[in-house]
Amino acid sequence: MNGLLNDWSTYSPDLLKGLWVSVRLAGAALLIGLPFGLLLAVGSSAEQRWVRTVVIAFVEIGRGTPALVVLQLFYFGLPSAGMTLTSFVAASLALALTTAAYTSEILRGGIQSVPQGELEASEALGMPHRDTLRFVVIPQGVRVALPALMGFAILIFQATALAYTIALPELLSAAYSIGSSTFEYLSVLVLAGLFYxxxxxxxxxxSERAGQRMSRHL
Structure with missing residues (x-):
């Protein structure tokens, strides 16, 4: 037991650096992906049929393609087209697209939960459709979707472990690096799991507390 604790005290600094990279990566993916997901959620109910078709196609492709494949495409595929990205940027964009595709459905459900009577009241007051979305529909829809969005943010943080495949020094990559040099895979991976x-x-x-509060409000 003492040996295990000694190993952990030795490995912790490097793993904490990897954890910070994972947190930053998850934050970047959410910061880019959530607004994009909101645009897709609004676009899925647009009046123009071609807009709805494009949005639905993007969402279905984004949800149907594994995040690892998207990650590999951004890092290894784009350079062949003359666009070279760093591992952090490639991972951020790949996870952001996955975030947008999945959260668009979560946000769409929240938006559709807004009572129809409020939309009719806004129309009766002469509010433009853009203002109705901005001040009535989107704020309420996002509030309803918030617990599910928080749960998805956890999944994205866990998905940052996929970035080890493109040599990004996140938490899992740091654990593998330590394990390959010390052959203490068990202790270092257990410690990495504890950090996650x-x-x-x-x-x-x-997330659970937020869901409970929303349930009482509704």
Missing amino acids: AAITIPASWL
Whole structure:
């Protein structure tokens, strides 16, 4: 047991650096993907048929393509087209597209939950459709979707582990690097798992609490 604790104290600094990269990567993916997902959610109910078709096609392709494939495409595929990206940028954009595709459906459900009577009231007051979306529909829809969005954010944080395949020094990559040089794979991977849990367990609790509060409000 003492040996395990000694290993953990030795490996922790490098793993914490990897954890910080994972947190930054998840934050970048959410920062880019959530607004894009909101645009897709609004576009899926647009009056123009071609807009709805394009949005639905993008969402279905984004949800049907594994995040790892998208990640490999951005990092290894784009250079062949003359666009070279760093591993962090490639991972951020790949996870952002996955985030947008999935959260668009979550946000669409929240938007559709807004009572029809409020839309009719806005129309009766002469509010333009853009203002109705901005001040009535989107704020309420996002609030309803918030617990599910928080749960998806946890999944994106866990998905940052895929970035080890493109040599991004995130948490799992740091654990593999230490394991390959010390052959102490068990202790270092257990410690990496504890670091992931230190983020995901409190986040899951907050997501559950948010869902409970929303249920009481509704």
